[in-house]
Amino acid sequence: MDVLTNLSEAAEYSMPRLQAIITAWVMSTPLERAQKVARADGHVEEGEYTKQSVYSLLYSLYRSMGTVRSEHGEPYEFTFNTWGYVWPEAWGPAPTSERDPQRYGRNAYSGLFHFDAVQRRARERAGRVHVVELGCGTGAGADHVCTSVLPKCTYEAIDMQLGGVTTCRKKFAPHHRGRLVATHADATRAPIDDEVADIVAVCETHVTDQGDVMTEEDRKFFRSARRILKPGGLFVWGNSIPEEAWRSSFEFMESIGLEIVETDDVTDEAVRARDLDDPRIQAYIDEAISRFPAFRVPVYGARRRVEAELAMRNLCRAPGTRLYDDLVTRRDPYQVVLARRV
Ligand SMILES: C[S@@+](CC[C@H](N)C(=O)[O-])C[C@H]1O[C@@H](n2cnc3c(N)ncnc32)[C@H](O)[C@@H]1O
Structure with missing residues (x-):
């Protein structure tokens, strides 16, 4: 074994x-x-x-x-x-309590939505944005976002692991009265219609980490994200991966019509x-x-x-x-x- x-x-x-x-x-x-x-x-x-x-x-x-x-x-x-990070001072007051054992993971999820363009989009739709997360794990971050970051959003959380998705369904989804749905699927073949999401979120999902080599899975992953997004929709992504992997991911994203708007480095945090x-x-x-x-x-x-x-x-x-x-x-x-x- x-x-x-x-x-x-x-x-x-x-x-x-x-x-x-x-x-x-x-x-x-x-x-x-x-x-x-x-x-x-x-x-x-x-x-x-x-x-x-x-x-x-x-x-x-x-x-x-x-x-x-x-x-x-x-x-x-x-x-x-989630590894997460200490909330960067430049982003304003921390959204988490010092007593929370999982505050760095929560920060990482709050951080995905800290961009002005994301806040603007949520405001324009009176908070009623639809989020799809690729690689949600147990759905802890999805729960945090639905509770504290975008309390009027709808959210579909996807992971290839049945164990993670089951935790989301049992522990987190029942608190959100249908707003949070967990789907057991590989993100590269997500059973989701085209152009449905205002925001696609990716938090430390275990893809695109092979240095300068874009694997077939990586390419399909980004294509899937683009397909699911509405035109003008936002892709938010946090992770710690090799420098060359960032570079090749950005190149590939630009080549399929995912334009890089902003990047924040939080390595020290x-x-x-x-x-x-x-x-x-x-x-x-x-x-x-x-x-x-x-x-x-x-x-x-x-x-x-x-x-x-x-x-x-x-x-x-x-x-x-x-x-x-x-x-x-x-x-x-x-x-x-x-x-x-x-
Ligand atoms: C480090 S964990 C992060 C989980 C979650 N985002 C969090 O922060 O707690 C990486 C996750 O990516 C998921 N993952 C990796 N490749 C995937 C794929 N192709 N489709 C769906 N999920 C994937 C794994 O199953 C795992 O749950």
Whole structure:
């Protein structure tokens, strides 16, 4: 059993199944040819994991863990699968509370809508804009936007992970009386009509991160976004990806009629968020690991425990990991981008 590749985006795993999966992963340790998670910094090479498997595991884990306590004792359910950033001073007062354990994720979603052009469009339509989000995860950001950012909008949140979409349907959508709909689909083949959205939102969606190589999926992803947007509609996108990936994405977007209007660099604020968030992330990982007795199996359990911790810390861009360093060195700058469908 290889948890990095064997799980399915079309499945949700209950706690008993997760226990069986982690036990099988621990027991398969001696069969593994080479260790996939680098001991030094938690890095896993492209090709050694699939996003289908990794996010499937994470969303099932988040649901099974339920409510936990932050390092300050605040109860919360881990739902923002977002690095996010400290709210930039230049954007005015922070839209989130210092006590909120997931404030950096919330900031990232509020930040997508901070552009004047977005605010103007919402005002012109008395707030009744239609948003489509590609890669919504659990829908935590969709819930935040529907509640606090655009309280009169309608919102369709799409993700390829059934586990994430199920959390959105059960935990968040019922609060919004039909305004928030969650759709289980690959964004490159989204079952959505042409030209329906005022705004397409993308928050740290795991695409367009392969350096200067635009994959077939990346191209389809942008084409899908453009197709769904009304003419003149706005595309808002935040992420930390390689500098060359930004460049090739912008080139491709312009070539299909998504005109780049504005970009804001929030890399410094993203690094600060990762530093400040570290105790919460570590508390969550410790709690998660403690729930799986397989990690207490002598030798193999201990080895897998270290790998699990390192891989999760790297995914969270925690200090000391490869992805954190890529943020600090600006190999992966964090930008918030506004484009318009021409
Ligand atoms: C880092 S998570 C971010 C999730 C969410 N936006 C958030 O901030 O919490 C990346 C998400 O992108 C989704 N994703 C990646 N490629 C996708 C695709 N082609 N179609 C739909 N979702 C995709 C993954 O399933 C995952 O939920």
